[in-house]
Amino acid sequence: MTQLGLFAQGEAGPAGLRHIDNFIDTMTEQELIGHVAALPLQRFQFGAFEGNRRVAWFGYQYDYSQQRLTEAAPIPDWAAPIARQAEAWAGLAEGSVRQVLCTWYDQGVGIGWHRDKPHFDKVLGLSLGTSCKFRFRRRRGEQWQRYTLEALPRSLYLMDGEARSQWEHSIPPVEAPRCSITFRTMKQT
Numbered sequence: 001m002t003q004l005g006l007f008a009q010g011e012a013g014p015a016g017l018r019h020i021d022n023f024i025d026t027m028t029e030q031e032l033i034g035h036v037a038a039l040p041l042q043r044f045q046f047g048a049f050e051g052n053r054r055v056a057w058f059g060y061q062y063d064y065s066q067q068r069l070t071e072a073a074p075i076p077d078w079a080a081p082i083a084r085q086a087e088a089w090a091g092l093a094e095g096s097v098r099q100v101l102c103t104w105y106d107q108g109v110g111i112g113w114h115r116d117k118p119h120f121d122k123v124l125g126l127s128l129g130t131s132c133k134f135r136f137r138r139r140r141g142e143q144w145q146r147y148t149l150e151a152l153p154r155s156l157y158l159m160d161g162e163a164r165s166q167w168e169h170s171i172p173p174v175e176a177p178r179c180s181i182t183f184r185t186m187k188q189t
């Protein structure tokens, strides 16, 4: 079985990481890219040495100056069906996704090492446009334990459990434009 075949089966690498290729078809992918491209995306500064990704938040947004969650515009109608599909695949209750974040990476842009804010619980991500190396790392004594997920366009990942709480993730600069739609549930409602 190929690496990709293994990924398609579900868990691989960090506990709590699940992944599926071809979660959507190419026509849906093109429609979603069109929706994201049409958004008033804003530059997101994430550390001095990172390239600038551009984002649009829905449902909730993390306000870095106030260090808390604030309400954002409602999740748009075009994103709701795909959020429901992602919930169903992850075995989550319908409507449990409360935040949708659309992110655009131009060529050469990535995202540095981080864990998502603790206000959020499960994190699902749909990759669009081009593949990326979705890297994971966690400290093991003096060493870093590492894992790389090849996130193909149209694939979906779920970060839960240790993948969410212990491992950091990052994406090195992408070789061609990529966008993602991430879906987050909340710790407490």
Ligand SMILES: O=C(O)CCC(=O)C(=O)O
Pocket: 101, 103, 111, 116, 125, 126, 169, 179, 180, 182
């Ligand atoms: O683009 C992605 O798939 C993930 C981005 C990410 O890690 C984040 O927004 O927290």
Ligand SMILES: [Fe+2]
Pocket: 114, 115, 116, 169
């Ligand atoms: Fe993240």
